[in-house]
Every structure is written in structure tokens, then in C-alpha cells.
Amino acid sequence: MSCPFGFGELNIPSSRAFWDDCDEDEIPSTEPEKLQLSIASREELDKALSKTNLLLVIEGLNVSNFAESVLLKDAKKLAGIPSKKSSLHFVNGTMIAVVEEDLSRSGEITELLISEKIASAPKEVVTLSIKPKVDYKSENITAVRDEITFLRSLGGKVNYVESLEAPNFICGVTAGIASWRFSEGLKVQVFLAYTDNVALDYLAAKPIIKLLHDLDIDCAETYNFKKSDDSHLYM
Numbered sequence: 553m554s555c556p557f558g559f560g561e562l563n564i565p566s567s568r569a570f571w572d573d574c575d576e577d578e579i580p581s582t583e584p585e586k587l588q589l590s591i592a593s594r595e596e597l598d599k600a601l602s603k604t605n606l607l608l609v610i611e612g613l614n615v616s617n618f619a620e621s622v623l624l625k626d627a628k629k630l631a632g633i634p635s636k637k638s639s640l641h642f643v644n645g646t647m648i649a650v651v652e653e654d655l656s657r658s659g660e661i662t663e664l665l666i667s668e669k670i671a672s673a674p675k676e677v678v679t680l681s682i683k684p685k686v687d688y689k690s691e692n693i694t695a696v697r698d699e700i701t702f703l704r705s706l707g708g709k710v711n712y713v714e715s716l717e718a719p720n721f722i723c724g725v726t727a728g729i730a731s732w733r734f735s736e737g738l739k740v741q742v743f744l745a746y747t748d749n750v751a752l753d754y755l756a757a758k759p760i761i762k763l764l765h766d767l768d769i770d771c772a773e774t775y776n777f778k779k780s781d782d783s784h785l786y787m
Contacts, residue, residue: 590632600642607674611651612682614751619650662728677740679726688746706742
């Protein structure tokens with residue numbers, strides 16, 4: 553017998569007997585699904601971690617296309633990260649975590665990367681967040697009005713990149729990894745790329761590629777982006 557409740561109303565029965573089979577106080581025991589890395593080979597992952605000098609965490613909307621073209625051509629995929637097209641790769645002593653931005657799961661993914669020692673094993677960690685330019689707040693906004701993409705940093709060692717000023721902030725997995733590394737007294741450089749084109753194209757990607765080169769991270773010289781026909785416009 554079901555409980556004597558209707559949507560938006562309470563029906564009180566005439567006798568307590570009608571409540572005997574009501575399981576209104578019973579709450580189904582359901583545990584949330586625990587996120588896991590889709591690891592191709594635990595042995596290969598552990599071996600790569602032992603050789604990793606630098607971890608690059610690059611996060612943003614539609615960032616996987618940029619990463620595949622610029623960073624991952626010679627890299628070996630080690631695992632899938634549970635967020636859309638996110639994945640973990642290794643090449644020439646550098647671990648690369650490509651994270652498609654999903655703020656609803658960023659905390660869990662951060663904890664996962666920490667627990668698997670991906671965030672703790674490397675001596676150096678660089679995080680790069682690609683964000684829409686409209687998110688940037690400044691009293692001197694006219695200084696970057698004509699820039700397609702411009703960079704800001706926290707603790708960055710690239711001298712031409714200005715520090716991120718209040719009230720701007722970082723979020724997502726990059727923020728989680730950076731905060732944890734900082735609290736543990738470990739090295740971390742935080743960079744943000746604010747761009748008019750979050751999906752990135754040849755021009756929007758140029759400052760980001762220059763930054764990667766200046767950080768001694770192996771990457772392509774240019775971004776040969778693939779234009780997607782998703783505008784639904786007809787010629």
C-alpha cells in the first residue's frame with residue numbers, strides 16, 4: 553500500500569490501520585557513484601609518474617581540441633578523467649591533464665588526481681585555465697579591450713605575464729590542484745588565459761602557445777584548428 557499523500561496535499565486516513573503498510577519514513581539507501589580514472593595500464597601509469605618532472609593541468613571549455621592539436625601529438629594516453637573529453641597523457645617527462653571544465657565535479661576530480669599521486673609526484677606543476685574574456689574584471693579594462701587573448705598569473709615565473717588582481721579568481725580543477733600544492737608547500741605556477749574565443753582559433757591560441765614554449769613545455773608552433781559547422785547558418 554502506498555502512503556496516503558498526493559502531490560501538494562495530505563490525505564489523513566480515518567483509521568491508523570490504513571497507515572500500517574506506509575513506508576514514508578523509509579529512505580532508499582543510494583550512494584553516489586564514486587569517480588574513477590579509466591586507467592589503461594596501472595604499471596604504465598606508475599612508471600610514467602616515476603619519470604614525471606612537470607605536471608601541466610590545462611582546463612577550459614572545448615579545450616580538448618586545442619590540446620590534441622598542440623600538446624598531445626607525440627604523447628601517450630594513460631587514463632581517462634571522468635569529465636566529458638578529459639584525459640591524462642605523458643610525453644618527455646611531462647604529465648598533461650586535459651580537463652574539460654565541469655565545475656559540478658571539479659572537487660571530486662581534484663581529490664582523485666591527488667589520491668592517485670598525479671598532483672603530488674611531480675616537482676613542478678603548472679596550471680592553465682582558459683576563460684572567456686567577459687569574466688575578467690578590472691578598473692583598467694580598456695587596456696585589454698583590443699586583445700583577443702591576454703594572460704594573467706599567480707606565482708608565475710614568466711616576467712611578461714601580469715599578476716591576477718582582485719576581484720578575479722580561479723576555479724575548477726586548476727584551482728583545487730593549485731590550492732592543495734600551495735598548502736603543502738610544493739611548487740606551483742598558475743596561469744589564466746582570457747580570450748574572446750573560448751573554443752580558440754589560430755589567433756586566439758598564439759599567446760597561449762608562446763607561454764607554453766616559454767615554460768619549456770613541448771608543443772606545436774601553431775594551432776591548426778578544425779572549424780566545426782555548428783552555426784546552423786546557410787549561405
